[in-house]
Amino acid sequence: MGGAFITLLKRDLTLAMRRRSDWLNPLVFFVIVVTLFPIGIGPDGSLLSEIAPGVIWVAALLATLLGLDGLFRDDFDDGSIEQLLLSPQPLSVLVLAKVLTHWLVAGLPLVLLSPLLALLLQLKLQAIPALLASLVLGTLTLSLIGAIGAALTVGLRRGGVLLPLLVLPLFIPVLIFGSSCVAAAAGGFAIGAQLSLLGGLFFLALALAPLAVAASLRISAES
Amino acid sequence: MFRWFHKLASTKNFYRLAEILTPLLAVACAILLAVGLYRGLFVAPTDYEQGESYRIIYVHVPAAWMSLFIYMVMAFCSLLFLVWKMKLADIVAQVSAPLGASFTFLALATGSLWGKPMWGTWWEWDARLTSELILLFIYIGYMALRSSIDNKSTAARAAAILALVGVVNIPIIHYSVEWWNTLHQPASIAKIGTPSIHISMLIPLLLMALGFKVYYLVVMLTKTRNVILEREANSAWVRERVKENRL
Amino acid sequence: MTEALLQAKDICVSRGELTLIENKSFTISAGMLFQLQGDNGSGKTTLLRAMCSLIPLDKGEISWRGKLLPAAREDYFAEMCFAGHADGLKGDLTAIENLQCTLTDHTATRAECEYALEETGFTGRSDLACKVLSAGQRRRVVLARVLLSKAVLWILDEPLTALDAHGRALVGGLIEQHVSAGGSVVYSTHQALEISSHPVQTLALTS
Numbered sequence: 001m002g003g004a005f006i007t008l009l010k011r012d013l014t015l016a017m018r019r020r021s022d023w024l025n026p027l028v029f030f031v032i033v034v035t036l037f038p039i040g041i042g043p044d045g046s047l048l049s050e051i052a053p054g055v056i057w058v059a060a061l062l063a064t065l066l067g068l069d070g071l072f073r074d075d076f077d078d079g080s081i082e083q084l085l086l087s088p089q090p091l092s093v094l095v096l097a098k099v100l101t102h103w104l105v106a107g108l109p110l111v112l113l114s115p116l117l118a119l120l121l122q123l124k125l126q127a128i129p130a131l132l133a134s135l136v137l138g139t140l141t142l143s144l145i146g147a148i149g150a151a152l153t154v155g156l157r158r159g160g161v162l163l164p165l166l167v168l169p170l171f172i173p174v175l176i177f178g179s180s181c182v183a184a185a186a187g188g189f190a191i192g193a194q195l196s197l198l199g200g201l202f203f204l205a206l207a208l209a210p211l212a213v214a215a216s217l218r219i220s221a222e223s
Numbered sequence: 224m225f226r227w228f229h230k231l232a233s234t235k236n237f238y239r240l241a242e243i244l245t246p247l248l249a250v251a252c253a254i255l256l257a258v259g260l261y262r263g264l265f266v267a268p269t270d271y272e273q274g275e276s277y278r279i280i281y282v283h284v285p286a287a288w289m290s291l292f293i294y295m296v297m298a299f300c301s302l303l304f305l306v307w308k309m310k311l312a313d314i315v316a317q318v319s320a321p322l323g324a325s326f327t328f329l330a331l332a333t334g335s336l337w338g339k340p341m342w343g344t345w346w347e348w349d350a351r352l353t354s355e356l357i358l359l360f361i362y363i364g365y366m367a368l369r370s371s372i373d374n375k376s377t378a379a380r381a382a383a384i385l386a387l388v389g390v391v392n393i394p395i396i397h398y399s400v401e402w403w404n405t406l407h408q409p410a411s412i413a414k415i416g417t418p419s420i421h422i423s424m425l426i427p428l429l430l431m432a433l434g435f436k437v438y439y440l441v442v443m444l445t446k447t448r449n450v451i452l453e454r455e456a457n458s459a460w461v462r463e464r465v466k467e468n469r470l
Numbered sequence: 471m472t473e474a475l476l477q478a479k480d481i482c483v484s485r486g487e488l489t490l491i492e493n494k495s496f497t498i499s500a501g502m503l504f505q506l507q508g509d510n511g512s513g514k515t516t517l518l519r520a521m522c523s524l525i526p527l528d529k530g531e532i533s534w535r536g537k538l539l540p541a542a543r544e545d546y547f548a549e550m551c552f553a554g555h556a557d558g559l560k561g562d563l564t565a566i567e568n569l570q571c572t573l574t575d576h577t578a579t580r581a582e583c584e585y586a587l588e589e590t591g592f593t594g595r596s597d598l599a600c601k602v603l604s605a606g607q608r609r610r611v612v613l614a615r616v617l618l619s620k621a622v623l624w625i626l627d628e629p630l631t632a633l634d635a636h637g638r639a640l641v642g643g644l645i646e647q648h649v650s651a652g653g654s655v656v657y658s659t660h661q662a663l664e665i666s667s668h669p670v671q672t673l674a675l676t677s
Contacts, residue, residue, distance in 0.1 A: 220381070
């Protein structure tokens with residue numbers, strides 16, 4: 001079981017490394033969206049530092065969304081989804097490998113880049129550990145929830161337009177706890193509650209999402 | 224019990240049952256709504272804080288209840304459909320979605336109308352209104368997914384999974400929005416819905432709530448009958464009915 | 471008496487509103503060659519996909535070694551291999567890399583992959599990305615994957631597509647070998663597949 005998981009993880013990471021645009025584009029998108037805010041609102045430092053947690057979180061959420069459509073689409077187009085579905089290994093475990101790849105390729109670089117954007121938006125330095133921690137837990141959860149939407153829409157020609165409609169409402173709790181975690185840290189408050197809530201969401205998504213993704217993939221592959 | 228359930232699950236039997244029930248329920252619905260509205264708008268006393276404008280709760284609150292209730296019906300039907308492959312349950316879920324979305328929209332619109340005299344703005348990021356708005360997005364997503372998959376049986380099962388994913392998320396969204404709201408909301412702003420309500424105000428509210436539920440049943444049964452006819456247009460019993468001109 | 475592997479009883483399968491397969495029953499036992507015949511649109515691919523549990527049945531049941539599918543899916547998938555219309559090869563990976571990323575317990579070694587490619591008459595460079603290979607060469611990589619799977623039951627959708635005369639003869643030989651060793655092959659094809667040593671069971675589908 002572990003063998004197939006590792007094989008799939010290795011294959012998808014290799015593929016991602018050979019096509020840099022897959023992970024580079026969402027990252028650039030993330031940076032551009034964040035820079036749009038000071039331009040749109042004005043360079044007022046105190047205002048920017050106040051909205052920074054929300055802006056970074058919304059941008060991270062949108063950037064995660066960008067890579068989601070491709071999560072199963074390539075496999076679907078070239079037929080390797082059939083090999084995935086016909087594997088004797090439990091599909092939900094294989095799905096987890098795909099989601100983990102998505103996070104390593106789209107989520108982790110985002111997390112690593114976020115302190116830089118925090119500086120651009122004049123977020124208080126003391127909030128940066130909270131930003132990193134909340135983004136790690138949050139983007140993992142987003143990848144898991146988003147994979148359900150990706151699996152449901154993969155068989156559709158214009159699934160990419162539908163996907164945000166399906167998953168963005170489900171992203172809202174993560175956005176709420178994530179941005180509030182950063183805002184609390186910037187204000188010098190405790191962030192234990194937010195982090196444990198984010199952790200709770202993550203474990204719930206980890207337990208349920210792979211099953212929903214597996215079922216959705218089997219349905220999408222029928223057509 | 225199971226046999227009774229199985230009999231009802233047959234679309235033909237359900238069609239006949241719905242045919243008999245619909246006119247009765249329609250009459251009940253008209254009476255409930257008429258009495259409820261009369262008692263709510265004319266008999267119930269004026270609220271000493273909010274004046275006459277509070278009377279919008281007789282539409283707003285039942286609509287908000289319905290928006291959640293219908294989603295629960297959809298989720299339950301989706302489960303029946305996925306686990307027991309009950310086609311009737313899928314039809315009920317399918318026709319319920321636009322109804323639920325309409326009630327959600329009604330709750331939002333009346334909430335916003337109420338907000339003007341109460342808060343002085345058309346839209347206040349109140350916890351319940353925000354949850355209601357997100358619920359509307361979830362309904363829209365469900366309908367969008369369903370309509371964009373050509374293959375009917377694939378569409379039905381994909382939509383059912385989405386409905387179940389939604390039902391797990393709705394309480395989480397509800398509580399997180401409430402949490403977010405208490406975090407940002409200054410305490411001075413009054414919230415929609417008062418915990419203690421006088422009995423003369425409560426009775427019309429309950430009448431209206433019941434009226435809305437019966438209204439949902441009437442429309443849902445009628446639409447379900449239509450979809451049954453559409454899906455089983457080639458079956459013997461539908462053909463026979465068409466020949467005898469009684470649909 | 472040979473052992474029954476895959477058994478279908480009165481199955482109905484539809485695509486959209488259209489019922490393509492109606493009340494078909496058949497048994498595939500060890501050492502059997504089973505060919506689906508039919509025009510375009512007669513439901514060959516649909517039936518093959520239904521046999522792989524990729525499409526649900528409207529009616530009837532399919533069982534594997536006596537156990538009902540799709541419940542016994544994991545046992546079944548461990549012993550079958552499917553090559554469909556889409557080849558399932560990753561264009562950015564080389565032939566060998568593609569063969570090594572099959573999702574079974576056993577990952578083939580480089581030598582095994584090269585041997586399998588040789589068996590299928592693959593003459594392309596195994597260190598080139600698959601996207602630059604010709605259709606015929608890609609087909610051969612897919613066949614190599616089938617060989618490496620060590621599956622008992624092969625389900626091949628149009629295995630001869632894009633192959634030249636030499637390739638078709640080669641595929642015939644490989645199928646013959648597999649059947650002689652006690653395996654079974656289900657395939658659909660337009661072209662005649664010349665296999666002399668074994669009787670072929672056919673199922674004709676009409677649209």
